[in-house]
Amino acid sequence: MQTPLCRKLGCDLPIFAFSHCRDVIVEVTKAGGFGVLGASTFSPDQLEAELRWIDEHVQGRPYGVDVLIPAAYDKAAEKSPEDLQQLIPQGHRDFMENILSEAGVAPLAADDLANLRAELVNGRGSMTPDGARRLLRVALAHAQVKLVVSALGSPPPDVVADLKARGVMVGAMCGKGEHASRHKAAGVELIVAQGTEAGGHTGDVATMVLVPQVVEAVGPEVFVLAAGGIAKGSQIVASLALGAQGVWCGTLWLATRESELDPFEKSVLFAARTEDAVRRKARTGKHVRMLKSRLSEAWEQEGAPPYLPTPLQGILYNEAHARVVRAKQKDLYSFPAGQVVGMLNEETSVRQVMVQLQEEYLETMGRLEQIAAEAENE
Numbered sequence: 001m002q003t004p005l006c007r008k009l010g011c012d013l014p015i016f017a018f019s020h021c022r023d024v025i026v027e028v029t030k031a032g033g034f035g036v037l038g039a040s041t042f043s044p045d046q047l048e049a050e051l052r053w054i055d056e057h058v059q060g061r062p063y064g065v066d067v068l069i070p071a072a073y074d075k076a077a078e079k080s081p082e083d084l085q086q087l088i089p090q091g092h093r094d095f096m097e098n099i100l101s102e103a104g105v106a107p108l109a110a111d112d113l114a115n116l117r118a119e120l121v122n123g124r125g126s127m128t129p130d131g132a133r134r135l136l137r138v139a140l141a142h143a144q145v146k147l148v149v150s151a152l153g154s155p156p157p158d159v160v161a162d163l164k165a166r167g168v169m170v171g172a173m174c175g176k177g178e179h180a181s182r183h184k185a186a187g188v189e190l191i192v193a194q195g196t197e198a199g200g201h202t203g204d205v206a207t208m209v210l211v212p213q214v215v216e217a218v219g220p221e222v223f224v225l226a227a228g229g230i231a232k233g234s235q236i237v238a239s240l241a242l243g244a245q246g247v248w249c250g251t252l253w254l255a256t257r258e259s260e261l262d263p264f265e266k267s268v269l270f271a272a273r274t275e276d277a278v279r280r281k282a283r284t285g286k287h288v289r290m291l292k293s294r295l296s297e298a299w300e301q302e303g304a305p306p307y308l309p310t311p312l313q314g315i316l317y318n319e320a321h322a323r324v325v326r327a328k329q330k331d332l333y334s335f336p337a338g339q340v341v342g343m344l345n346e347e348t349s350v351r352q353v354m355v356q357l358q359e360e361y362l363e364t365m366g367r368l369e370q371i372a373a374e375a376e377n378e
């Protein structure tokens, strides 16, 4: 299964795991894959603590970091991260509060609310170009970080130059064939071609269509990974057949015991069907594929306030989300998840997933070889 990209980065398997959870990163990396920590919701200090822990546990293996560098964002938020809460209009707060109080979700005690708000501002303040640069300064002090991926657009020239000078591979997420050439021109060395099936920020082109478009657009000098809707070894074979150098999965890890979700959240995840993973703007102000709930749908109704720019909608939404999780209110629970959520029915472990993906890969390769042998014998 090893591809040239694995040899370049120093991992055994072309299975890349995106997760915000350090335990997932460590277990995938130890199992021969390549973990990439989603850093965008951390403050620089939190990221430093996470990376130090990962360094101590990955037994010298390489791993990656993903930061969000949005092209469109609230410029006031960039100037004054400490005042982020003040930039959220009262009308938007009232709208959210009405949904929660009508559903009987209790308000937080004043201390809890103050702590949560401070935490959200610290984390979400990293979702601007300067915020991302602050995270990168932390990441680059960790020698085992061998890949940095930019979500939401090509990384700026100073970031590309800095990463390359330190021998760190530059990656970028891509949801449209036409964006691939732009990434290549910006100096990106690895493109994650992420189809609409994916959990998280996503476009509307399917993985099956997008991957060959991206591979063709960038040619052999740029590595391409297939992402979106991948949860089986047969889909790894399919991705390699489409010209990708491996796969990049996100939703799959949410069902593992190592993931950041608590038992209540996992119970909602396991009950969800593929059709429940919808694209909505309620979580960040940009399209995110996430579990449908009364909270996500309320923002789609006529009369709902307009979505706020990054990172403000995320701060508002995540405060409500934290209250929903504490209240264990299933019908209001929305978390980013891709269409493969319908295939996740029980808790697994990262190790089990890694073994299963490899077994299914071999089984599929065997099936293809049999088809080829039969055709030859005819």
Ligand SMILES: Cc1cc2nc3c(=O)[nH]c(=O)nc-3n(C[C@H](O)[C@H](O)[C@H](O)COP(=O)(O)O)c2cc1C
Binding pocket: 018, 038, 039, 040, 066, 067, 068, 150, 151, 152, 173, 194, 197, 198, 199, 200, 201, 227, 228, 229, 230, 248, 249, 250, 251, 252, 335, 336, 337, 338, 339, 340
């Ligand atoms: C819970 C969750 C959060 C995500 N957050 C980010 C993010 O911060 N940055 C990013 O580049 N991708 C993010 N993604 C997208 C993943 O990187 C990945 O492309 C996607 O999960 C792949 O599709 P899949 O969900 O079908 O496996 C997220 C995905 C999930 C499920």
